[in-house]
Amino acid sequence: ETGVTQTPRHLVMGMTNKKSLKCEQHLGHNAMYWYKQSAKKPLELMFVYNFKEQTENNSVPSRFSPECPNSSHLFLHLHTLQPEDSALYLCASSSFAGGSYEQYFGPGTRLTVT
Amino acid sequence: GQQVMQIPQYQHVQEGEDFTTYCNSSTTLSNIQWYKQRPGGHPVFLIQLVKSGEVKKQKRLTFQFGEAKKNSSLHITATQTTDVGTYFCADTSGTYKYIFGTGTRLKVLA
Helix, strand or coil: CCCEEEECCEEEECCCCEEEEEEEECCCCCEEEEEEECCCCCCEEEEEEECCEEEEECCCCCCEEEEEEECCEEEEEEECCCHHHCEEEEEEEECCECCECCCEECCCEEEEEC | CCCEEEECCEEEEECCCCEEEEEEECCCCCCEEEEEECCCCCEEEEEEECCCCCEEEECCEEEEECCCCCEEEEEECCCCHHHCEEEEEEEEEECCEEEECCCEEEEEEC
16 A cells, blocks of 8 residues: 555654654545654554644644645644654645545654663 | 453463354443464454444454444364454554554464
């Protein structure tokens, strides 16, 4: 499945670095999401964008800054992260069609904060 | 806030045995979706249940939504090694809001 792509696939960064994660969906969906997946926690919804407008921000620390320039692209800007932010960051997209809004996930970015 | 718990957390089965994972919510579920995540992979949508008491089947997989819409289950008949992975339920509590369960990691021994 290549409907949702994410880059980079792996990222190692220091606590003082600034980096960005990129997500692109080729499915014509209107909603895009960022999730954090840690080893011992369920998938945590971070941000939701619907038609480029942010509709959810689940109390995410300000060191994570999302950007959605259009319905196909989503970014997650990272700065001054902490080691506990190391996780798999997953992007997903969906479209409300006929009452079903299944999510399509990208392969994820494995982030390590040193 | 709402919590969606899944049991068991881990399950090891011999190939050919059946497997069931249960999804329980502290509040009434809106719609339930099930996803499968292979080791090293990303979640892949399996199915959505909407109606109270609904039962859907996909080959060896049977999905059920509780009558009170506070629980759901996924049952796999005669597991195969390709069933290995983590199974998540998710409550779509709002049109674009999803709350994922804690997941059940299935290991199938050949």
